[in-house]
Amino acid sequence: MELSYILNELGEDRELYFNAIAPPIIQTSNFACKTVAEMREMLKHEPDVYFYTRGNNPTVTLLEKKMAALEGAEHAIAFGSGIAAVSAAVLSQVKAGDHVVCIKKPYSWTNALMQKFLPRFGVEVTMVDGTDANNYKNALKPNTKLLYLESPNSFTFELQDIKAIVAIAKAHNCVTIIDNSFATPLFQNPLAMGVDLVVHSCTKYIGGHSDVMGGVICGKHETINKIFVQEYMTLGAILDPHAAWLLVRGLRTLPVRMERVAATTKRIVAYLSNHPKVEQVLYPFLETNPQYELAQKQMRSNTGQFTITLKTEDINKVDLFCDGLKHFLMAASWGGHESLIYPVAASYNTGNYKSSLPFTMIRFYIGLEDPDYLINDLEQALAKV
Known part of the structure; x- marks a missing residue:
């Protein structure tokens, strides 16, 4: 899919919006049903329909389609901030008794999630120097479920060898998540290197004007839908339609x-x-x-x-x-x-x-x-x- 097509045409559906060049902001909390049967069907398929903006909203969907395409993902889900996306992605993969291996010196609130929040709920975290992929391997335990990357990291900009760490994860049945905010989907595509989930703080380059906050998770359709019905709908850290519209505007440039x-x-x-x-x-x-x-x-x-x-x-x-x-x-x-x-x-x-x-x-x-x-x-x- 060509970059110009993704940014300017994908998901636009202009014929539905009076052929407006700029997409409308669908500023609604609810979507009405005509019959009980229709409502019943919508409730059965809520991850894929417009029923309530705490779930899906057309303006937010437009952003999600473009971000998924930019990352080469099957699907994406948008959040109200970058750390909301990081937290939902991580929480979707672990439970009490599990173990996570995480890059040292990640984004400060990711660090707080790993070292303060997860241990409160029985999830053990080991922080490693990611400049050597073997440090991830050496930190593995029988209960390790997740390897978390941030390449480059947030302040000192060390990289991790993504393919090498993915190989370690696959050999030990672990999931990989990476924060790709630094590079943007234009300059690095971790899913193509085998990573399972990619997260972004859209507040940064995606928005590009220091006037909006947002986050996104990109991955397989099945995985994203599981996050939708659990962490996303339960915790409610949604992206509002106006913020999504601003982020779509940022993507254009x-x-x-x-x-x-x-x-x-x-x-x-x-x-x-x-x-x-x-x-x-x-x-x-x-x-x-x-x-x-x-x-x-x-x-x-x-x-x-x-x-x-x-x-x-x-x-x-x-x-x-x-x-x-x-x-x-x-x-x-x-x-x-x-x-x-x-x-x-x-x-x-x-x-x-x-x-x-x-x-x-x-x-x-x-x-x-x-x-x-x-x-x-x-x-x-x-x-x-």
Whole structure:
């Protein structure tokens, strides 16, 4: 299926909507039935019909069809946030007494799910360094049911060898789930490498404008329908129709935005890699990265996130650099039109949270600004260090 067809035509059904080019927002909670017999049939087939928007909604379905096609999946189901999708995917595969092997240093709320939430319900979790696939194998137990990946991971951007870990999982009858938010379906397709379920935070690149939240799970039709009738309908973390419409709008420009982000990021990384005040740049597509060949093998292109380590032992110098940036916003998340930084130093001396990462680390996200505009800003801020 061609990319342009997926983004512009798949699931549009314009003849049903007065031939409107932009799809309508079906802003309804209920769908009416004409007869008892019709309602009976709808209740029997609720995963595949429009009965109640807490289940299915046409605007949400449009997004799900496009995301499934982009990932090469049979089906997809959308949620109100990325962590809702992650949580539902994980909960759908485990029960009390089971064991999960998870990548170390995943997204912070995935980490909370694994280390705080699941153990409350009798699910054991082992966190491993995923840069060596054998670490997954060595962590296996007789009750292991799930291997969880996030490649690259959220802050230091280590990759996992997806095919190698999938082979381990299949040999031991384990399910694999991967968070593919970093790469987007344009640059990495884990289902084609044998992964069972792919999750995305649509809040990031899919939305692309920092104005909507959402998540999605992609996989086989049977698996997604099981999630629908259990975790999705029971926990109710649904995506509302207006949010789905915004995410569909974001998909229209995803290829253009990703091309721009990738090109600008390469220039910014090249500049910072050669700067005397930068100790290290953590970025999968840097040729000096030990996982560079794996990145080239698994991903079709780079995206906009990387982390730098400043060459200083003074946290005040880190603050001066971050506060001195004029054109990078300081915020969580990423994937929008604006460039961002997230300094680890912000988590120090807060009294209630302390990162395990060094305070000299700063995560960057590169948006759609002109690269020279950003480089000039970095230059003047680095002069303060």
